[in-house]
């Protein structure tokens with residue numbers, strides 16, 4: 001990528017966590033119980049969580065953050081920076097482009113929202129309604145919406161600045177009308193809708209754009225948005241700051257960094273890897289692609305036993321908040337019909353989510369799952385990346401993904417920011433190479449020895465499918 005790598009600040013030690021002051025607790029008005037936004041969880045800081053934080057307070061950063069941004073951080077319950085925040089915020093605020101490679105759940109959203117807002121605070125005079133000063137691009141509607149909700153707290157510190165969420169699923173003409181009537185200075189959205197809007201609204205003026213953020217850059221490229229990204233970037237001034245965030249580095253991401261960033265500083269943040277006895281020494285690496293609080297297992301299973309093993313797993317983990325990943329939307333629909341009919345799963349909340357559902361059904365499903373303390377989300381990779389869902393503690397990959405990067409993003413929905421979490425991937429006999437492949441990619445897995453004899457539910461599954469077909 002042709003850029004220097006920035007050393008990342010040391011993590012806060014457990015002594016710091018438990019000693020004297022209890023760090024990170026909200027004081028004064030920020031102790032008020034706030035209505036939790038859809039995707040964002042605010043909790044008291046636990047020692048576990050604290051291990052994911054550095055000793056650097058937001059108020060210690062150099063260049064210094066403005067008082068309103070510091071107040072907003074306090075209000076949100078954020079006192080100490082995560083490593084990626086401590087590394088990235090000063091760089092962006094100090095007029096550097098950054099290419100960030102960080103483990104999932106490490107706090108990347110604030111790592112770009114805070115400097116972006118800080119930079120926009122410095123803009124004077126106030127922008128005209130159609131002058132776009134900042135753009136945040138992310139691959140999915142859900143992720144853009146989540147970023148928009150997180151950013152709101154900070155955008156509120158900017159008077160006279162309009163922000164707009166631009167994602168598919170709604171009427172594009174309504175977005176156009178909104179821009180024409182109210183203006184839009186900060187755009188947060190998916191590449192297709194952003195590009196569409198840029199084509200439709202001639203009056204939007206990008207000449208003074210200050211910051212471009214590309215979040216989940218690898219996913220943006222995997223999903224085939226290269227063309228839209230190129231078209232968007234070609235409309236933007238070269239003298240801007242760009243932040244590129246990606247939990248996995250691919251050649252395509254590096255190409256994008258070359259094309260879109262100017263002399264970027266590269267910030268890499270990795271979790272320390274747990275030592276696993278059975279890891280071959282050649283694969284043993286000092287850092288892992290996955291969070292350190294994540295316990296990952298693989299489970300070798302014959303094809304005809306897989307449904308029974310899945311049901312058994314769900315029965316045994318009824319009190320957990322679980323996400324199950326399937327290969328296709330049709331698989332989600334199938335299991336979304338079958339599982340609720342099994343008597344052993346009675347009382348368990350089972351929610352389906354995939355990309356072929358209507359937008360409002362997607363939003364409802366996600367909001368419902370977010371609000372639960374235990375339950376199961378059946379989904380495809382529409383939810384593999386970026387989403388910060390309240391309290392997920394178990395990730396089941398019923399269908400393993402081909403791409404190890406997808407694996408990393410899926411399991412990243414749990415064990416976020418120093419918390420604990422579990423993941424299991426099912427695979428068929430003679431697929432051991434898959435596990436080896438993941439280990440080489442710095443994903444540590446342990447074998448789960450055959451769970452006792454799972455009761456056979458296959459016949460019940462057939463009955464429930466037939467029942468459904470006959471209705």
Ligand SMILES: Nc1ncnc2c1ncn2[C@@H]1O[C@H](COP(=O)(O)OP(=O)(O)OP(=O)(O)O)[C@@H](O)[C@H]1O
Pocket residue numbers: 040041053077078079080081082085102103104105106107108109110247385386387388412413416417
């Ligand atoms: N400095 C902080 N102090 C306390 N909590 C934080 C801090 N920064 C982020 N968090 C919380 O950590 C969680 C993960 O943050 P975020 O969603 O930004 O991670 P991410 O790196 O973008 O993850 P992914 O790679 O999966 O997209 C969120 O619930 C967020 O509110």
